[in-house]
Amino acid sequence: MDFKVDHGLSLVDEETYEIILVTPKLLELFWGDVKVLLEQTRETWDEYDTIDSIHEAIHTGKRHLWVCVDLGGVFLAGITCFDVYPVQKVLRLMWLGGSHLSKVLWFLKHVEHWALMKGATKVETAGRKGWQKLLEPYGYKYKHVLLTKMLKGK
Numbered sequence: 266m267d268f269k270v271d272h273g274l275s276l277v278d279e280e281t282y283e284i285i286l287v288t289p290k291l292l293e294l295f296w297g298d299v300k301v302l303l304e305q306t307r308e309t310w311d312e313y314d315t316i317d318s319i320h321e322a323i324h325t326g327k328r329h330l331w332v333c334v335d336l337g338g339v340f341l342a343g344i345t346c347f348d349v350y351p352v353q354k355v356l357r358l359m360w361l362g363g364s365h366l367s368k369v370l371w372f373l374k375h376v377e378h379w380a381l382m383k384g385a386t387k388v389e390t391a392g393r394k395g396w397q398k399l400l401e402p403y404g405y406k407y408k409h410v411l412l413t414k415m416l417k418g419k
Contacts, residue, residue, distance in 0.1 A: 281335050282334060289325070295330065298339035302363045305362060306362040309392075310359075323344070328344050328346045342363055343361040353385075356380035358376075358388065367399070
């Protein structure tokens with residue numbers, strides 16, 4: 266594994282792919298592929314965001330875009346953000362989509378290290394039940410259930 270800091274953080278796997286923290290300057294290079302992945306999983310984010318709001322949040326640095334790239338282009342992407350509370354800063358894994366997820370979950374330790382260097386004390390994510398099985402081997406623990414209720418306006 267090799268680290269190189271160029272226009273963004275890049276984690277290189279000797280095999281065939283690279284994981285990149287995309288800077289706002291480089292967003293447009295990857296956005297077309299990422300947009301396709303987002304559209305494939307629209308039901309996981311469209312209750313809160315639009316494609317344009319996601320793009321804007323990444324472009325302004327409010328959210329962070331991580332991409333896994335091989336010779337065929339982007340095959341997996343993730344979005345993170347920091348939530349800052351009075352007692353701690355938390356990196357939130359907001360969205361992850363694409364293919365070959367189990368092949369690249371090892372990169373979470375590098376995302377966690379990056380978050381620690383940025384002052385975070387914890388990483389959190391919410392998702393379907395299957396995420397628990399995938400993430401527990403990486404030290405993630407079940408904490409609580411998220412319940413929601415839609416409120417009707419007047």
